[in-house]
Amino acid sequence: MKKVSLFVKAMGLGLLAATGASAQYNPKASYEGPAKLNTWSVSLMGGPTQFFGDLREYDFYPVGKTSSDSYNERNSGFFGVAVGKQLSHLFGLQLDAQFGNLVGMKRRQYFSYFRSNFIQTDLTGSVNLKSLLFGPNKMKRWKIDAYTGIGVVFFKSTAYEIGTGRVRRWTKTNNGDGILREAKYEKDWAIPLGAAIHYEVSPRFDVGLDFRITHVNTDRIDATVGGNSSSYFDGYGTRGAFDRAPERRGESNLDKLGYGAVMVTYKLGKNAIRVQKVNGKYEYDTTKGTYHLRWTDPKLLIKPPVILTLEQIDSVAKANRPKDIDPRLLTDSDNDGVSDYFDRQPNTPAGSIVSGAGEAIDFEKYVSAALPGVACAEIFANVTFDTDKNIIKPQFFDMLNKVVELMNKTQCRLQLSGHADRRASDRYNIALSRRRVEAVKNYLVKQGLNDPNRIVIDYFGSFKPIGDNSRNGLTKNRRVELRLVP
Structure with missing residues (x-):
């Protein structure tokens, strides 16, 4: 019916x-x-x-x-x-x-x-x-x-x-x-x-x-x-x-x-x-x-959907798996801001200022020789902090003053990236890394930087560590990375 x-x-x-x-x-x-x-x-x-x-x-x-x-x-x-x-x-x-x-x-x-x-x-x-x-x-x-x-x-x-x-x-x-x-x-x-x-x-x-x-x-x-x-x-x-x-x-x-x-x-x-x-x-x-x-x-x-077995899914995943990333891209042994894969001098002393190739440079001579109005080469440096602090240590004053002098003479731009170690919550570490990067920016402005708009800031909390949870590794992670770029 x-x-x-x-x-x-x-x-x-x-x-x-x-x-x-x-x-x-x-x-x-x-x-x-x-x-x-x-x-x-x-x-x-x-x-x-x-x-x-x-x-x-x-x-x-x-x-x-x-x-x-x-x-x-x-x-x-x-x-x-x-x-x-x-x-x-x-x-x-x-x-x-x-x-x-x-x-x-x-x-x-x-x-x-x-x-x-x-x-x-x-x-x-x-x-x-x-x-x-x-x-x-x-x-x-x-x-x-x-x-x-x-x-x-x-x-x-x-x-x-x-x-x-x-x-x-x-x-x-x-x-x-x-x-x-x-x-x-x-x-x-x-x-x-x-x-x-x-x-x-x-x-x-x-x-x-x-x-x-x-x-x-x-x-x-x-x-x-x-x-x-x-x-x-x-x-x-x-x-x-x-x-x-x-x-x-x-x-x-x-x-x-x-x-x-x-x-x-x-x-x-x-x-x-x-x-x-x-x-x-x-x-x-x-x-x-x-x-x-x-x-x-x-x-x-309309073709019915194909339901793969676990073995087939695993086979497809293996066939489409990308090549392994060279671990040197993810490590920076000397904490100079340049990964080991590109670092031509992978054992620079702590606190060194290096070029884009990871080679230590005499920053004072570089600033003195810089010509007014020209763009600078790519330069990396780090400022480290004590635990749960955003106060700049005196040992970095001279380097930061040279950064101000170089930026006022040339057309360099500065990228600041703030970081923290893992011994706090993500929310707290984000705020802490932001305070640290703003502290470095404020110091540069107080020292006479004539164009603060050429500074770009980022803060990542503990999401981009470069060291482990040992004492030395935690020290590396409490940092603000400085990157001078043309």
Whole structure:
């Protein structure tokens, strides 16, 4: 019952889906999946037609011969063309047109037969019953549709007397002047109901069978209105303009017409492919081309996530592991501000002022020889502090004074970085390292630095140690690093 309910809802919401789904689904969309899908198709169809109305001898079996008291009801057919737009895997729209003829006869009461030419055009919505009821993975090459819609039928009919072939009635033959003229086309609304079975022959072509009954809003397709006296055989062959019986419907039911057709469908779109069976299982590969929405549920194109085992994760991690960092990049054995990897003189005495290459320089001579207005080379120095203190020791006064002199003579910039050892909380150490770096800056300003804006300060607490937790290592970590740069 649940699947039947789904089918009823899908049919009932067909026209709404035609407008709403067209915005949700289009040829450039992903259809809730990673790949585009083709959606358009063109179909050609043809086959025998059958009339259901007043001039019909039997309900289910058409008469097959013509004689003095019968007429062959089987020599009628049609051909048609349809353009389809698949809005989703389960729902599609078709605009189609059919051209054909109808034949029927009735011995009792009417003793007449008719021939009619018709043109019918419809807009129908179809539901993919196979996928709806059985799922997209069953009967992969088969598609079963049920459809309905609305259309217009144009028909031109003439009724004849059985045996003699005398004309009895026409459609639209009288303009009111009493003059009989040949039949002309009438039109009326039509509601088609049908089912189609398709088989996917190739990436481009489908073949199928289509069966349809069309309910027409008139009783005049056979040039006969049921119960109207002008339609009865009176022994003399009452003939005349059908406009003398202008009613749309008589005492009988409205007319119907049907057909059974062979259909060939060509699927439009670029790089058309269809799903292939690999090792007994259908597998989709969107890199090889574009599937058609008629046959492919977009959800099947979404690859399931791959869950790796611990061994696989470890293998991937090892394969992508970066090369080990040279430990010399992280160590500064002589505490001069230059890592051992770049240090050309890795054993400079404590408190040395060094160049960017880690070589000790005579800072006093360097300051004396500096030319006014020029940029200085990269120079490193450290100022260390006592535990939990931010007071500058006297032993660093001379060096800091030389820094002021050098900056006032040249265009040097100064970067100050404050640090602390690990014997306190992170929050406390950040504040302590900030007080230390501000103490060095304030000292430089008090000593006459003429442009404090060339000083950049940072403070890192205990997050960038250069020594261990030994007494000597803790002393190295309680520092402010000075870096003079061009």
